[in-house]
Amino acid sequence: MTVYSKDEALMCKVFPSSLGLIAMRWFDGLKAESINSFHELTQAFGSRFVTCRRVPRSLASLISLNMQEGESLKTYSDRYWELFNEIEGDFDDVAISTFTLGLLSEHDLRKSLTGKLVTSVGQLMDRIDKYKRVKDDQQQGKRKDKVIP
Structure with missing residues (x-):
């Protein structure tokens, strides 16, 4: 991914390959042309799956x-x-x-x-x-x- 980080279209196409079943269902449910950049895609993903992040324990x-x-x-x-x-x-x-x-x-x-x-x-x-x-x-x-x- 780092090699292709300047090619946003390619990164958006490769992104789903790293997703699990639930996240893939979310990705497949995105409306056509609702995401305009890789940054927007990662923001939408982060917003949707914020509860899945592990918070370090104190x-x-x-x-x-x-x-x-x-x-x-x-x-x-x-x-x-x-x-x-x-x-x-x-x-x-x-x-x-x-x-x-x-x-x-x-x-x-x-x-x-x-x-x-x-x-x-x-x-x-x-x-x-x-x-x-x-x-x-x-x-x-x-x-x-x-x-x-």
Whole structure:
């Protein structure tokens, strides 16, 4: 598209190739000669589909995220990292502390993270994965104990 950015007619013809089903339906419904330029086309598209834009989340939404009573570490961790990835900026140091503080106060991982601090998001993710593996191994051990030979 950048190569042909001076050729507005071509850009208008190529534009639909990037659309999904709903947007294509909108495009096909445009009246003939109702759009006079590529700029007008992008403005009309933006006006119609403004609600589809993702608004970056604020750091406050990450700070307020907490593990729920009875929630698994996997579920909390998945929610946390999904939200973290929606925040623009470099907040690795905040990620470490907010993830830890969001865990239930009696959670063993929280105790571990406050006892032996991690200094990067990579270390935090490694520690979470290690904790999950240990818990999975413990769960499998309990299941084996219950099996009657």
